[in-house]
Amino acid sequence: MPQRIAVLGAGSWGTTFAKVLADAGRDVVLWARRPEVAAAITDRGENPDYLPGIPLPATLRSTVDPLAALDGAQAVVLAVPSQTLRENLAGWRPALPAGATLVSLAKGVELGTLKRMSEVVAEVAGVPAGQVAVVSGPNLAREIAAEQPTASVVACPDAERAVAFQRACFTNYFRSYTNTDVVGCELGGACKNVIALACGMAGGLGYGDNTMAALITRGLAETARLGVALGADPLTFSGLAGLGDLVATCASPLSRNRSFGDRLGRGETLVQAQEATNGQVAEGVKSCSSIRELAARHGVDMPITDGVYRVCHQGLEPLKMAAELLGRAQKDERQ
Known part of the structure; x- marks a missing residue:
């Protein structure tokens, strides 16, 4: 089970999922594009732009330096929009830790290539499909951030890797199930x-x-x-x-x-x-x-x-x- 996790993208869903992971006891660093967002998360325990009024765990740290976020990460959660995933990931690729589970939160099909997000991740990162997982399901960020009971799916062709990440994001308000059908989960999302x-x-x-x-x-x-x-x-x-x-x-x-x-x-x-x-x-x-x-x-x-x-x-x-x-x-x- 991964303990050190980087979350790249501090929008509403990325911040919410970082909160879930921190509440689950993981060591989480959240990358934010804008310095003021990173500072608010680290210093005030809040993301006022995307989740105003929602207190974030004191253990959750944020940075504008993707290298710092990725350093030593055993899992990397990609929380950027689907149509910008390829460009962002290409820039992060040299710093991706070898063997880390790459987790996509994006829900979409890439324009032009018509590839699903897990396919984009595997291609750009140069990793096998079994190293890429997706989180899908009813994921209305504000409700999850407010700790309302939620169930989701962690899908990965590698069942053991899916179970490991399932355990990494388990809390008393967020429950996930595993599935090896990445195609179905991504198309549904x-x-x-x-x-x-x-x-x-x-x-x-x-x-x-x-x-x-x-x-x-x-x-x-x-x-x-x-x-x-x-x-x-x-x-x-x-x-x-x-x-x-x-x-x-x-x-x-x-x-x-x-x-x-x-x-x-x-x-x-x-x-x-x-x-x-x-x-x-x-x-x-x-x-x-x-x-x-x-x-x-x-x-x-x-x-x-x-x-x-x-x-x-x-x-x-x-x-x-x-x-x-x-x-x-x-x-x-x-x-």
Whole structure:
């Protein structure tokens, strides 16, 4: 079980997971890009930019020096956005400790290469797939930081490495399960952001719970179709990294993707929605492009993902997207 752990990325999820690890008794150093964030975490025990009001463990240290964070680490947690992971990791690669477990928290599919995050990590770091793990599941950072009961998944092709990291992040409020199906866990985490955008649009249009339930269920179906085409275990999508993450992200007002979609449904443009969220673009806005392309490459039908892509990038109105989804040819539910 790793004792010395570096967490690279001090956003809301990175800071929260660093807190989990510190509460679990690990020796944790959190790398922050900005000096003022690192100073606040170390000196005041708080990340005021991303988790205001949440006290952090006194044992949690932060630094702006990635070399200091990585020195002696037995596990390295990568907590940067999916589309910046490759660039950041390339810069950190020379300092990665040999044999350390590399853990991805990012949920997405890389634009251009269409690679999952664990594939990007293995490629850039030059390590075997069995050295890379992912954490997925219903991970609304603020709730976890507030120590509300949470269950997640640690997925890794190397079952022993997954169990070791599972033990490293166990607390009285954070419980993880292991899985060797990295493909399924990662696709569940990436696709749920896109479906949450659709649910947000539906909410913005004034639709209720029946519509939400339909989008969540059919969104899960198209996610599972893509997963099976890529070799995932279908059962993974009924678990925490599939259905669990999907429900939390589609239903919670804490979900950036759900909230962003709601703005689009109420008639805001992509630019207006971005400006209203402090310049941040929801992950699903980017991922819908790569997931749609990945589905096309494998001949998988993903109508909700396609609709979200057209709203975000081709100017389709959300109301017309809804009409098109309802007007599709009828078929057996299992198809």
